[in-house]
Amino acid sequence: MLKSQRNIISAIELGTSKICVLIGNSNPNGQLEVIGHGEVPTEGSIVKGEIIDMEQAYEQLNAAIVEADRSAGRVLNHNQLSVINVTACNIDSVHSVGTTIIRTPDQKITENERDEANQSAKIHNMPADTVVLHSAESFYILDNARRLRNPEGQIADKLDAHIQIIRGNANRIENFKRLVIDVGFDENSIMPIFSGTCSDMGILSKDEKERGVLLLDFGAGTTEYMVEYREGMITGGVFPIGFNHVLNDLSIGLDLPFDYCQKLAASGNLEKILNSKDEKFHDYPSQRGNVRKIPISSFETIIEMRLRELFGLVNDAVKKEDILQNLDAGGVLTGGGALLSMSQNIFQETFQCGVRIGQPHDVIGASGEITSPRYSMIYGALKIADDQNRNFDYSNSRTPLQALDAMLNRLMNFGRNIKESVSI
Amino acid sequence: MNTAKKIAILGIGQAGCRTISEISNLRQAQNFTLFAVDTDAHTLAECTIDDQNKLLAGSNWRHGQGCGGNAMAGSRAISSSRTQLESMLSGFDLIFFTGGLGRGSATGGLPVLSSVVKKHRIPAIFVVTTPFKMEGLSKQRTAEATLKNELYPLAEVVLALPNDLLFSILPGDVSLEEAFRTSNRQIAKCVISLAMIFAGGNLLPANYSDLAELLQQKKSSVSIGIGLCSAKDAPEEKNTLLIERMLQSPLLGGVKKVKEAHAVIASLLGGQDLKSADCLHIFDKIREITPENCRQIHSISSDESLGDSAILSIITVKFDESNDFESVLGYPEEGKMTRHKNNNAISGEQLGLPLDALSRGVMEHTAATIINNMDMDIPTFQRYSKKIDAGK
Numbered sequence: 001m002l003k004s005q006r007n008i009i010s011a012i013e014l015g016t017s018k019i020c021v022l023i024g025n026s027n028p029n030g031q032l033e034v035i036g037h038g039e040v041p042t043e044g045s046i047v048k049g050e051i052i053d054m055e056q057a058y059e060q061l062n063a064a065i066v067e068a069d070r071s072a073g074r075v076l077n078h079n080q081l082s083v084i085n086v087t088a089c090n091i092d093s094v095h096s097v098g099t100t101i102i103r104t105p106d107q108k109i110t111e112n113e114r115d116e117a118n119q120s121a122k123i124h125n126m127p128a129d130t131v132v133l134h135s136a137e138s139f140y141i142l143d144n145a146r147r148l149r150n151p152e153g154q155i156a157d158k159l160d161a162h163i164q165i166i167r168g169n170a171n172r173i174e175n176f177k178r179l180v181i182d183v184g185f186d187e188n189s190i191m192p193i194f195s196g197t198c199s200d201m202g203i204l205s206k207d208e209k210e211r212g213v214l215l216l217d218f219g220a221g222t223t224e225y226m227v228e229y230r231e232g233m234i235t236g237g238v239f240p241i242g243f244n245h246v247l248n249d250l251s252i253g254l255d256l257p258f259d260y261c262q263k264l265a266a267s268g269n270l271e272k273i274l275n276s277k278d279e280k281f282h283d284y285p286s287q288r289g290n291v292r293k294i295p296i297s298s299f300e301t302i303i304e305m306r307l308r309e310l311f312g313l314v315n316d317a318v319k320k321e322d323i324l325q326n327l328d329a330g331g332v333l334t335g336g337g338a339l340l341s342m343s344q345n346i347f348q349e350t351f352q353c354g355v356r357i358g359q360p361h362d363v364i365g366a367s368g369e370i371t372s373p374r375y376s377m378i379y380g381a382l383k384i385a386d387d388q389n390r391n392f393d394y395s396n397s398r399t400p401l402q403a404l405d406a407m408l409n410r411l412m413n414f415g416r417n418i419k420e421s422v423s424i
Numbered sequence: 425m426n427t428a429k430k431i432a433i434l435g436i437g438q439a440g441c442r443t444i445s446e447i448s449n450l451r452q453a454q455n456f457t458l459f460a461v462d463t464d465a466h467t468l469a470e471c472t473i474d475d476q477n478k479l480l481a482g483s484n485w486r487h488g489q490g491c492g493g494n495a496m497a498g499s500r501a502i503s504s505s506r507t508q509l510e511s512m513l514s515g516f517d518l519i520f521f522t523g524g525l526g527r528g529s530a531t532g533g534l535p536v537l538s539s540v541v542k543k544h545r546i547p548a549i550f551v552v553t554t555p556f557k558m559e560g561l562s563k564q565r566t567a568e569a570t571l572k573n574e575l576y577p578l579a580e581v582v583l584a585l586p587n588d589l590l591f592s593i594l595p596g597d598v599s600l601e602e603a604f605r606t607s608n609r610q611i612a613k614c615v616i617s618l619a620m621i622f623a624g625g626n627l628l629p630a631n632y633s634d635l636a637e638l639l640q641q642k643k644s645s646v647s648i649g650i651g652l653c654s655a656k657d658a659p660e661e662k663n664t665l666l667i668e669r670m671l672q673s674p675l676l677g678g679v680k681k682v683k684e685a686h687a688v689i690a691s692l693l694g695g696q697d698l699k700s701a702d703c704l705h706i707f708d709k710i711r712e713i714t715p716e717n718c719r720q721i722h723s724i725s726s727d728e729s730l731g732d733s734a735i736l737s738i739i740t741v742k743f744d745e746s747n748d749f750e751s752v753l754g755y756p757e758e759g760k761m762t763r764h765k766n767n768n769a770i771s772g773e774q775l776g777l778p779l780d781a782l783s784r785g786v787m788e789h790t791a792a793t794i795i796n797n798m799d800m801d802i803p804t805f806q807r808y809s810k811k812i813d814a815g816k
Contacts, residue, residue, distance in 0.1 A: 302804075
């Protein structure tokens, strides 16, 4: 049970390229402070966002926790709240509608009616092997006519709550939880949250969520997308295709070792190769001592074909919602793949909107090195843990899932007091 | 202030350079900058434009001897001259690229040029021809693969014109040499009249975005018709003659193309005496020919140099609504079975196995990511049969 309020919180990212642990100091009277950071490369234990070698991942997670403890100068208590990122696992979001008839004497909608409509929306038929990760409110419709962000205080006969349910494969999600429990965390202290939601919390501004934004987290193994409009989640999902696919394509197409391609990308040399003005060939020293001249246009072709295909898939998924034209804040690209300028250009061409690179910008604490787009997701997870710790009334005995839903909805709906109404 | 757009026309490869030579002989060419790029020194020497506007690509490697119909060599040669191409093309508002697909320099070089203009964010229109059927199926397939896998995904506006359309008007006894010459001449007329649509002085503009937006649905077939007429030809019936000549234009493929079009871009270019009644009459006629739900984009421009002449050009766009088994230009794809539509009997064509092995690399021992019936772990370029030059 989530019994008492704690100041030390943590976030765990079980990513394809790295297992990362952040420790934060959630001071109720101050701001979130990052006090510890541990990171270990996964070296193949997690592929395309899914754990394929539990033992190796266990060792690496332990090592990351030890490193985080060392940098924080204290040992992380395993009963303390920890948010873990979950991705792949066939995660997608489904739109669900719940209806309630207003029966109050003055036909005024109160928090009770709102909760009733939300609860009814969460009853959703799902395949047996699928489990709900969490849900988020999108908007409300009153009397089949008016669309509102916040229905409370309005007079109506009928209230429809439109929510997004984020769901995934039960067993695969359980794997993530089991790994964290195995290293010693209390089952009731951990919260699995969809990685896209974490990135959303980590880097999007309130203004962007209000105006409408498409967030794309281009990670090593997976690509998560989220669409926010009028501070409500419209759609989200994940494709198990990431920057490693780009590197794998380069490795196969140009006959280069995969490690070499990884090093090119990590050192920033790949970006330099693509942007070089004078050089038309990349010199690759082969093992026999020869130098092979690889045309830079070959690099461009391989990367461009993969990125266009991947962003095209996201575009097709988002297009179903018919919302792209309303996203005034444009796009936000984050994750390790966002560091490649070609990703930004192809993003703009695919979605026909401006794009900015999303990265943690309000980090306070000694671990200032987490300001790269690679850490958007885990920083968002830490912010979620912070908010949970700061605002949630733990004495109110609810299940962790209910607690999480309530907290996420609160985070995503800052504008509750804004009585905004849009006719539909 | 000079508001006229700076427009360049670049011909690549043998067919492209010959088209540029034809364009340079046209009166309207003076408004545009012409460039010729090839790997063959002989073809470039024959091109009738200034030597400073010619570029012998990959000269230190191919030594001006062409690339022997090898698209990979063409791509590498054009890539090696990328710096010169970038400085050559910078500063233009719009660039037309023209060339014949199916052999080496243009087939390999056009995708490189599309990445150059993309990098510098210069709007570009690719007007390319695909080989005559008599040139052989392998060339047609090469052209088809380049269009489908490289130009359509990378370039915004691609107008692919099958040379075979010319046979719809050429007499049967025409020599091959004459057929090629006619092709080059017709492409030259098409390119120059397209360029004039986008040049300055538009009264009712059709701009690059119209074309780009229209062709975003990539799978489409395009044809172009051009009609030229002066008041001397038919003082009374000038408008009718203009439309007739446009409809008889070789690369249009007959009035059927207009009747079946999903969208048309019609452009009227006249001298200063262009009358509003003429414009109304001509566009009304076009509207009568086209289907009811056909999307119409009309543009009217004036150019003093035309005097009492007028040019009517039309681009017809027909979106391909067939399934993926059909190729863009209607040629059978390699490895795909062709079936007779009537009896479903398999044709006698012997099918070849793809020679390239598909590899999943480091993803080999992971669960396959199947989306749209494709294994996404296999590199995109392999799935689309794109050849990659790994250098040497």
